[in-house]
Amino acid sequence: MKTDYPCSKHKTQIAQSDKPTILESAFERAVKVINKHQTIHLNTKQWQKVMAILDAEPDPHPEMVALFNRGYKNVNVDN
Numbered sequence: 001m002k003t004d005y006p007c008s009k010h011k012t013q014i015a016q017s018d019k020p021t022i023l024e025s026a027f028e029r030a031v032k033v034i035n036k037h038q039t040i041h042l043n044t045k046q047w048q049k050v051m052a053i054l055d056a057e058p059d060p061h062p063e064m065v066a067l068f069n070r071g072y073k074n075v076n077v078d079n
Contacts, residue, residue: 042050
């Protein structure tokens with residue numbers, strides 16, 4: 001069922017004439033959002049915590065331990 005709204009023709013004309021402005025505005029906002037989320041700001045304590053986590057030996061994954069226990073061997077693919 002098609003509904004014809006009053007002044008829809010004028011709304012379309014206005015929307016079409018505003019497209020470059022709307023697109024420019026949307027692009028500028030998108031760039032701001034990307035820039036805001038592209039950089040992580042940490043204080044010294046937070047930085048040290050992140051570095052400690054990255055430097056820590058990972059916990060063994062239970063499924064990998066089970067595979068090795070069943071006889072699977074670690075293969076070096078670099079050679």
